[in-house]
Amino acid sequence: MKVAIVGATGYGGVELIRLLYHHPHIDEISVFSSSQEGKSMVDNYSHFIEIVDLTLEKIDAERLKTFDAVFFSTPPGVSSEWTEKIAGETKVIDLSGDLRLKDGDVYEKWYGRESASEALLTQAVYGLSEWHEEEIKHTSILSNPGCYPTAALLGLAPLVQANAIDTNHIIIDAKSGTTGAGRSLSPITHFSEMNDNFKIYKVNEHKHTPEIEQQLMAWGEKELTITFTPHLVPMTRGIMATMYAPVQDGWTKEQIKALYEKAYAHKPFVRLRGEGAFPFTKEVYGTNYCDIGWSIDDRTNRITIVSVIDNLVKGASGQAIQNMNFMFGFEETAGLNMVPVYP
Amino acid sequence: MKVAIVGATGYGGVELIRLLYHHPHIDEISVFSSSQEGKSMVDNYSHFIEIVDLTLEKIDAERLKTFDAVFFSTPPGVSSEWTEKIAGETKVIDLSGDLRLKDGDVYEKWYGRESASEALLTQAVYGLSEWHEEEIKHTSILSNPGCYPTAALLGLAPLVQANAIDTNHIIIDAKSGTTGAGRSLSPITHFSEMNDNFKIYKVNEHKHTPEIEQQLMAWGEKELTITFTPHLVPMTRGIMATMYAPVQDGWTKEQIKALYEKAYAHKPFVRLRGEGAFPFTKEVYGTNYCDIGWSIDDRTNRITIVSVIDNLVKGASGQAIQNMNFMFGFEETAGLNMVPVYP
Amino acid sequence: MKVAIVGATGYGGVELIRLLYHHPHIDEISVFSSSQEGKSMVDNYSHFIEIVDLTLEKIDAERLKTFDAVFFSTPPGVSSEWTEKIAGETKVIDLSGDLRLKDGDVYEKWYGRESASEALLTQAVYGLSEWHEEEIKHTSILSNPGCYPTAALLGLAPLVQANAIDTNHIIIDAKSGTTGAGRSLSPITHFSEMNDNFKIYKVNEHKHTPEIEQQLMAWGEKELTITFTPHLVPMTRGIMATMYAPVQDGWTKEQIKALYEKAYAHKPFVRLRGEGAFPFTKEVYGTNYCDIGWSIDDRTNRITIVSVIDNLVKGASGQAIQNMNFMFGFEETAGLNMVPVYP
Amino acid sequence: MKVAIVGATGYGGVELIRLLYHHPHIDEISVFSSSQEGKSMVDNYSHFIEIVDLTLEKIDAERLKTFDAVFFSTPPGVSSEWTEKIAGETKVIDLSGDLRLKDGDVYEKWYGRESASEALLTQAVYGLSEWHEEEIKHTSILSNPGCYPTAALLGLAPLVQANAIDTNHIIIDAKSGTTGAGRSLSPITHFSEMNDNFKIYKVNEHKHTPEIEQQLMAWGEKELTITFTPHLVPMTRGIMATMYAPVQDGWTKEQIKALYEKAYAHKPFVRLRGEGAFPFTKEVYGTNYCDIGWSIDDRTNRITIVSVIDNLVKGASGQAIQNMNFMFGFEETAGLNMVPVYP
Incomplete structure (x- = not known):
């Protein structure tokens, strides 16, 4: 299975890479950025050296459609824009706040910007994994909860x-x-x-x-x-x-x-x-x-x-993967069986 | 003016020393400890080296009576015991919780130990400086609020x-x-x-x-x-x-x-x-x-x-000195005019 | 494969558990302690709740011999004592300093206590994984380097x-x-x-x-x-x-x-x-x-x-597992393929 | 005595204010900034509220000459430029690196920019207080050592x-x-x-x-x-x-x-x-x-x-005041008698 991460240079994206890197069903990860096309993840994060060899690509709808799933870990407004273009062709897992509020007016009041289209808001499932398992399993647009x-x-x-x-x-x-x-x-x-x-x-x-x-x-x-x-x-x-x-x-x-x-x-x-x-x-x-x-x-x-x-895990990237597991019929815990790093 | 600090090796005591050290009306500080008689403050706290040259004395009622004020920064039960012995002969400023609760039953329920005598509880003024200035000015037993x-x-x-x-x-x-x-x-x-x-x-x-x-x-x-x-x-x-x-x-x-x-x-x-x-x-x-x-x-x-x-300051030793200032008729801010250490 | 951890309640032991828990060739972990027999790891470390269900056993030579490998993460003197009793019957990986110094006199000077027997010191291989791979592969007593x-x-x-x-x-x-x-x-x-x-x-x-x-x-x-x-x-x-x-x-x-x-x-x-x-x-x-x-x-x-x-990893438990991998013919990186937790 | 602080919004300037605020011989402090004219120190640092009421002024040579001493806590190049203009009219204490290296070539090699004039470098005394007391006492241009x-x-x-x-x-x-x-x-x-x-x-x-x-x-x-x-x-x-x-x-x-x-x-x-x-x-x-x-x-x-x-103290602002004390004939410790804030 091939996945794309849009907005890979933020902490959410970096944590997605850490977790997906050992996911048993992920064969390939590609990373996208609006501003750092051509740079590598190692340029941004030295800790990836000799482990993660990924070069950032320009965000492109046609390219995104070729993935089984696309994660958005992006600032406000980005994921709703691109999801409009690729919806139906791939599964979208949105870690941003774009699709969380079902009422566009409420979104506009609190976010101070235009909301996503009503169609998109209606289609997106708010994926609190423990409580929305069934809806998550049947959606192709997943809005991942805030931390x-x-x-x-x-x-x-x-x-x-x-x-x-x-x-x-x-x-x-x-x-x-x-x-x-x-x-x-x-x-x-x-x-x-x-x-x-x-x-x-x-x-x-x-x-x-x-x-x-x-x-x-x-x-x-x-x-x-x-x-x-x-x-x-x-x-x-x-x-x-x-x-x-x-x-x-x-x-x-x-x-x-x-x-x-x-x-x-x-x-x-x-x-x-x-x-x-x-x-x-x-x-x-x-x-x-x-x-x-x-x-x-x-x-x-x-x-x-x-x-x-x-x-960064249950509050963002981990829950996103837990939701991906539901969306693709994998075991809920796939790639997420970790013992806490303590102390 | 001469002051004693009982329980000087805890953080409350150490902070009292720091603040009293430059108080314009304090001429002499003596320190007392139940367990470290004969040791110096520098043995306990290297940062005092060449600044604070104080040796811990055994707690003794007659000796404590010779001070203008006695600060208690002690575990539960200590200040109520000693205050009984020295009350009337010197002014007491108690940073412990012994004299804060006016109802002995409430004390016993929450502290899980016997309360101070009713006489002592009645006499002690709860010294939230900004609100109890008048009572503080007229008491010789001051119970300093918790942090x-x-x-x-x-x-x-x-x-x-x-x-x-x-x-x-x-x-x-x-x-x-x-x-x-x-x-x-x-x-x-x-x-x-x-x-x-x-x-x-x-x-x-x-x-x-x-x-x-x-x-x-x-x-x-x-x-x-x-x-x-x-x-x-x-x-x-x-x-x-x-x-x-x-x-x-x-x-x-x-x-x-x-x-x-x-x-x-x-x-x-x-x-x-x-x-x-x-x-x-x-x-x-x-x-x-x-x-x-x-x-x-x-x-x-x-x-x-x-x-x-x-x-450690307004929540303990600083407020205790603010209260001392009231009790002795000094300016409220004496010894406490400090600019925050930032960053 | 079954392994024992002696001294499991220290940080070295806890990190061994975290790492061994997902090691592909480990089927069973048992934990031993000189002082906490009968208590569970969760009693000591709440973060293990619902993940690690292990009860501490009393250290016993006969019991230790039943494991494929025994890790010692113990204070000075413990591993040398027990290794004498179980050597030859199981493989020992010692994270303590007992067997690191080949010259007993040097040990006694720096550690201020009696060294292990010369026989044991001679037999133990100092396992700096990157440099002693061959010796490590052929020993049954491994002394893991200090951090x-x-x-x-x-x-x-x-x-x-x-x-x-x-x-x-x-x-x-x-x-x-x-x-x-x-x-x-x-x-x-x-x-x-x-x-x-x-x-x-x-x-x-x-x-x-x-x-x-x-x-x-x-x-x-x-x-x-x-x-x-x-x-x-x-x-x-x-x-x-x-x-x-x-x-x-x-x-x-x-x-x-x-x-x-x-x-x-x-x-x-x-x-x-x-x-x-x-x-x-x-x-x-x-x-x-x-x-x-x-x-x-x-x-x-x-x-x-x-x-x-x-x-705690390359400086202790991780290198110990890397050495275990060599000693048992596993891939060097087995159980150790992790992306750094960053930030 | 009146002092000016140029570059007051950096940590060095803020620490100068904290220390000078209680200096027994300082009557007035004025603050200067190249970019924040008209803003107050409280706008930059909330911890100053109700204590430090200072408004940032534009740097001006004539104005600076009216002070008894001018502290520069500024980026490379600023203090050397302004000191040229005010030298002789006031005493300068420079916390930047501009005047520390006596050899202009060495400065240019390590700082990657033009050095101050040779006249200025010759005149400036490198003020490691404990070792250069005599020179410090007789200079009007003091270069404060690095941390x-x-x-x-x-x-x-x-x-x-x-x-x-x-x-x-x-x-x-x-x-x-x-x-x-x-x-x-x-x-x-x-x-x-x-x-x-x-x-x-x-x-x-x-x-x-x-x-x-x-x-x-x-x-x-x-x-x-x-x-x-x-x-x-x-x-x-x-x-x-x-x-x-x-x-x-x-x-x-x-x-x-x-x-x-x-x-x-x-x-x-x-x-x-x-x-x-x-x-x-x-x-x-x-x-x-x-x-x-x-x-x-x-x-x-x-x-x-x-x-x-x-x-920030002995490594910058404190030593600068210690040097000021020497330059003005005050007691070496004036304004610097503090007990460490511990813990």
Whole structure:
């Protein structure tokens, strides 16, 4: 099987290469870039030397159609443009935010730019692997979830679906390593000012807010707004989402536990820590796992849910491959069986 | 003026020495330790070489009475024991948690040990400098606030006092550098497993929870319980408290802003960033400042408040000196006029 | 094939598990510990949850003999004791320093304890994979090199063997991440005092000094002493050895380059960066690679050689598996084909 | 006394402000920038809010002449240009490299640009405070040493002056925090790729090489070339220089020790750790100290010298103020009496 990666020089693309490189069903990888045609991946990333021998090609629709799957790990607007041109001829897996929001108006409000066509938005399946397996298996246009939404939604899903929490009071306090901010240089991620520092950003303004809401509303079958706050941790990889909501009357700790266990019993990449046990971000480093713990406070009747992922793997490239596995009928875990790099 | 530091070998004690060393009204510092009598501070901390020439003495009540002020930066149970013996003969500034909770039962529930005597608890003033100046000026037993409560309370005070937020739904998501966990060795703070890692701990079980609640109830004049979650950031110093609450009906953004501005207009160590502007922890590094920003979300009608401090300064030793300044009639900022060490 | 890991709860053991877990020829792993019999690996390392289900067994000679290979990742003195009991019945791969120094007196001087028996020392092969392939293939007792010696020796080998540098003036200035210091708690590696700090230790006293000298003398066929200085970097993994020596008269840059290229042309884990190009530690993160660059200074006629490895992989467990591959006739790269985790 | 800082928005300028802010003899600070006229320091650095209220002015010779002293913390070429215009009218303290190398040809070779005029180079005093106090006191143009040279020269001075080491074999292996690379954005100091990474750069090509050589030759009274290698440590501040040289015949450990003690007996900012005791970078954090330790190896007859500084203080702004103190007849330590910020 042959795959293309468009936008291969960003961290998402680089992680796709790392993971696909040992995927049992991938025979050939090609890489594309809008600006670096003719340069090699090694020119951009010395760690690939003697391992990854790939030269960046110009993005071209006819060429892209020759692949079994095309991954887009690109800035806003790129994947929707090219997907229009190649849809139907190849399978598309889009790691950008272009196709995540089904309502074009919401997209335009939060992204500040024109949305993809309604046809494309309708066709694209939002691929939260653990919850949308069937739709993913039958689509040829896959919109891969954002990193924060993946961590948040996997932690909240069983509770919202069962109406076990009051969705009017959901708070998501999320913390990410700096790779979430990409490779573009910025004073915010300049080492001298990010090291030994903890930052908050885009309070009440982050694009992942409506993405989380859209899915929670689909599950909860009612309108809601959440409060979502992203922070930057002085570390390279990892997201922790700490989430809060009031438990609905009548729900016991045992019932909550049962909800989680039922939801994820057969999901290979979700590891439940149980009530009162909490994961740390490094415990999923370099892997596709999402680890979840929670605590219900008798004093406040509020539940605190903690969910951790590696933002570049389960939060981006790993989940994209998990989705590719579904789309092509491979085993869900193909190419993703990794032990965390710890410490 | 002569001061004693009991428990001088912990980070709180070391920071007291750093700050007192240049305090204009301190002539002499003596240091005490329960276990290291006869050793010098330099034996414990090489960075003091040729600057701080202090030898640790055995803790002795008669000796402690000879000082103008005695700082306790000690594990649970130590300061309450010794304060009983020296109260009335000298002024006590207690950085431990022994005298913070006015209700002995609450102390025993959260600390899992016997509380100080009721007499002592009654006498001790909880010294959140910006809000308790008058009581502090007239006490000889000062209980210095915890690090997390300092950050949280300074951020919430104007809103709770004015009843501008719904105190039934206060969430405090706090993040601290590792010095908050002290110098005792632990696998949690072993560099190899704390570096590039983000941790959560004591969910719904941290001792600072009732301390925050006690003060909020005093201000709000009604019962409440909060949700408080501490996290460990891979950095040395700094706390950020990200706090959430619904805004009460009728409050405008302008009114909220006015509350903050009125509250802190004449407080030299609180720096308001304003609505939509947020501080990072490193911006107060090494100083006694508490920087506060906030955002009110029209969609959710919820306010997000962000408060940062240096946990060892405003969260411990700096505030203790600020309180000492009040207790002895010095200028509030004496010895604490520092520019943040940045970057 | 069945393997045992003795001392599985240290970082070396944990990394062996991570790597062996996907080794194509390993069917079964058992773990042994002198102090934690009956506990599971997950009790020690939460990141193994749902992946590694191994219970620690008591160390027992008869039991160890039933394995095809036994890895020792143990403190000084343990592997030599047990190897005496099981030698001949199974193959031993020793990651500790017990069997590295051929001269018992030198061992006793640097390690401050009794050396292994002369019989054992004679029998054990020092397994620097790239240079001792033939001996490794024919031994059943393998002494795996230390982390610093691996980085240093791979960088110096071509030059010393060809007598291209003056071995009377070799300086090795080495820098390591903190995992090299293991999991034992120490004030040196307490996060609060290691973060944002750079440390030097055991100047002229590190045990790896005679190990490096022994091999250089074997190659250079003459007596020599080196200066070796280890440092601790505030990072988790990685070693950089920066090495200095005068170039012998008559050697040109082209000849030096040819020496390196000839030496490592067919070595899959050594990646030459060439003259004037230098690797960073993270570029080999999580892998068995050793990357080497160098610069010859016309002004001083001195060569600077830079060699980087991941101390837990090529510097310990990865090289141990590379050696196992040789000992059992597997492909050299079996189980070790990994792309660096970057960033 | 009134001072100007030209190039105030870089880290050197910001650190000058931090230190001068509490200097007992400074009444007024003005700041200048070539590109940010009219912006305030707070626009550039939020941590200055409510403390430092300074607006950047356009650089103007007539205006600069009105100050008692002008600090230049500027890129190559700027200070030499402006110093030509204001020399004689005010005192200049230049933190850039423009005036450090006395030989214009050497400057042009290493800096790749035209040197300052010979008149200016002749007039400027190279101000290594501990060694050039007399010249500094009588100059009005002070060239402040580079960060690496400061650490290296203070460690080597007593040995080279006494001819106690063989200057043909001096190796300086230096490690710096990232602030040494300034505030300009670069992939090298992007947090995601600098964190958990150790880097080497400009091997045999760093501009500080001839600066160190120039001073060593002045002391040793003979030609020499050194090998100097800079590295980047994933930390914010601090330099450690690890230095190597053969001890000349006949020198005992006691004599070496005596050399150091004599040299620095009355130098308030040099703290000798003695033989076999070594400083860590964080032990001088935020201060003007230079801590020095050393070890003489009987096996190799080589000395290893370790010198640490805070690159922004003793390596730049602190030493500049120490020199200003000399130039204006103030106490050497005025404004520089600080306890290290530790941990």
